[in-house]
Amino acid sequence: MATTASNKQPLLVDHVLHEAYNLDSAITSTLDIAGTNTAQLVINSVDTDGAILEYVYSIARSTSAHTINLYLSTAVDYLRPTEGILVGQLTSGTSVGAVTTWTNMPGVLAPTAHVGADATLKALYVPKGKALWAARQSANTVTDGPILGVQGGWY
Numbered sequence: 001m002a003t004t005a006s007n008k009q010p011l012l013v014d015h016v017l018h019e020a021y022n023l024d025s026a027i028t029s030t031l032d033i034a035g036t037n038t039a040q041l042v043i044n045s046v047d048t049d050g051a052i053l054e055y056v057y058s059i060a061r062s063t064s065a066h067t068i069n070l071y072l073s074t075a076v077d078y079l080r081p082t083e084g085i086l087v088g089q090l091t092s093g094t095s096v097g098a099v100t101t102w103t104n105m106p107g108v109l110a111p112t113a114h115v116g117a118d119a120t121l122k123a124l125y126v127p128k129g130k131a132l133w134a135a136r137q138s139a140n141t142v143t144d145g146p147i148l149g150v151q152g153g154w155y
Contacts, residue, residue: 012155013052013154013155014049014153015153016151016152016154017051017150018149018151019043019150020148020150021148022147023040023066023068023135023136023146023147024141024143024144025038026039026040026134026135026145027039027135027137027138027141028069028079028136028138029137029138029139030137031069031089031137032086033071033079033081033084033086035081037135038135038141039071039079039134039135040135040148041131041132042131042133042148043131043150045126045127045128045129045132046074046075046076046129046131047076048128049128049154049155050125050126050127050128051126051152051155052123052125052152052153053105053123053125053150053152054122054123054152054153055149055150056070056101056102056105056124056148056149056150056151057099057100057101057102057148057150058100058146058148058149059092059093059097059098059146059147060094060095060097060098060099060100060146061096061145061146061147062096062144062145063095063096064094064144065091065092065093065094066091066092066137066138066145067091068089068090068092068134068135068136068137069088069134069136070086070088070089070124070132070134071084071086071132072084072085072130072131072132073085073131074131088102088104088105090102092146106123106124107120107121124152132150134148
């Protein structure tokens with residue numbers, strides 16, 4: 001593997017990951033983490049390797065749109081206001097089975113293959129020591145909440 005003069009190596013995926021979660025009862029009442037929430041732990045990189053997520057999506061299970069908030073935190077047992085921060089948001093589709101992707105993912109800053117003048121590759125980096133959490137922005141649980149899926153790899 002090629003390295004730079006300072007012995008830095010490129011980020012390489014060790015093994016792939018694909019996780020999916022039903023968000024019926026994963027809720028937080030506000031955009032900011034406050035009070036009681038039942039957020040869903042999605043990726044745990046606190047005591048393991050970090051992860052890079054290339055694809056984040058939701059599958060609608062109802063005709064109501066649901067706002068899904070994504071948070072990075074240092075905790076894996078509970079999403080606390082003092083340990084987590086909002087990093088993104090996506091809205092589920094309004095037809096059963098509709099797939100919605102998170103199009104506002106952060107742009108990849110590392111050197112990448114040339115994909116065109118206006119194209120930007122996107123991914124979410126979950127570093128070692130952090131966990132990714134997800135919650136619908138709502139005060140109520142439902143029986144037809146969206147499914148949240150993430151695909152990428154551990155490095």
